[in-house]
Amino acid sequence: MERKIAIVTGANSGMGLATTIELANKGIHVIMACRNKERSKEALSEAKSVTKKDHIEMLKCDLGSLTSIKEFVSHFKLKFDRLDILINNAGVVSLKRELTGDGFESQMGINHLGHFLLTNLLLYELKKSKDARVVVVSSGAHKWGKIHFRDPHLRKGYNVMKGYGQSKLANILFANALADKTKDDNISVNSLHPGAVATNLGVNRQSGFGTSIMKTLEPYFKTPEQGAETAVYLATDENIRGVSGKYFYNKQVSPRSKAASDRKLAETLWIWSEREVGLRSL
Numbered sequence: 001m002e003r004k005i006a007i008v009t010g011a012n013s014g015m016g017l018a019t020t021i022e023l024a025n026k027g028i029h030v031i032m033a034c035r036n037k038e039r040s041k042e043a044l045s046e047a048k049s050v051t052k053k054d055h056i057e058m059l060k061c062d063l064g065s066l067t068s069i070k071e072f073v074s075h076f077k078l079k080f081d082r083l084d085i086l087i088n089n090a091g092v093v094s095l096k097r098e099l100t101g102d103g104f105e106s107q108m109g110i111n112h113l114g115h116f117l118l119t120n121l122l123l124y125e126l127k128k129s130k131d132a133r134v135v136v137v138s139s140g141a142h143k144w145g146k147i148h149f150r151d152p153h154l155r156k157g158y159n160v161m162k163g164y165g166q167s168k169l170a171n172i173l174f175a176n177a178l179a180d181k182t183k184d185d186n187i188s189v190n191s192l193h194p195g196a197v198a199t200n201l202g203v204n205r206q207s208g209f210g211t212s213i214m215k216t217l218e219p220y221f222k223t224p225e226q227g228a229e230t231a232v233y234l235a236t237d238e239n240i241r242g243v244s245g246k247y248f249y250n251k252q253v254s255p256r257s258k259a260a261s262d263r264k265l266a267e268t269l270w271i272w273s274e275r276e277v278g279l280r281s282l
Helices: 014-025 037-051 066-079 106-121 123-127 140-144 160-181 211-220 224-236 263-277
Strands: 005-009 029-034 056-060 085-088 132-137 187-193 247-249
Touching (some): 005 014, 014 037, 066 106, 085 224, 106 160, 132 160, 132 224
16 A cells, blocks of 8 residues: 655644654655754654654755745655645744745745645645645634735734734635635645644744743643644544535634635635745636
């Protein structure tokens, strides 16, 4: 029986690493898509040590760089001709307004646009799977989110809640639109809220600001392993084969905001996202 192939973004720590370990333990070949080469080497070593499996590897992918995403996809396609599971897990919380190298507000750029491009560039390989699963990690924060089409990169009036909520709403809208566009293929696309999880989310990538706050809150949060449960469920469980376009929490279909169910809004965001990352329509 052919081993399934999975990509997990943001796999060097937290939920991404926990997801990698769980998938590998299920016999799935996992590609850890990570931004930081040194930290990802440590994570790869840890994943192999914990699982005692060799079917785990790492490829560099900085979701804040369109060039890096394209290079990652090129490297993946040189080695693999199909993809069974794509878990769009990576995410950032930017307390201050920051920009990616392509000029995107970092939360919208990394949490949404980076994954939008990555997924679209891998669609051909996903379509070659007998049962492809795309899992998009969103958040309950989508409920206060709004897509600010007049100022999507939040040049005016930036605050972290506004930016994060927008990016998490974008995650669900993207998953919904992709589910519609792939309904005639063997691809299931679902989004999820993992719950409040003790990870590095909210810690500044460069300065480390926020580390002490996160450590203080850690006892009140889910562990990364608990946070990864729904993503692993959506990626692997046979009972939900063919279920697509839904939003999950604790392995159950969960209510989402009115905006997150708006198909016209999802299509408008899709067209805008294509323009931002330089893609043509499907």
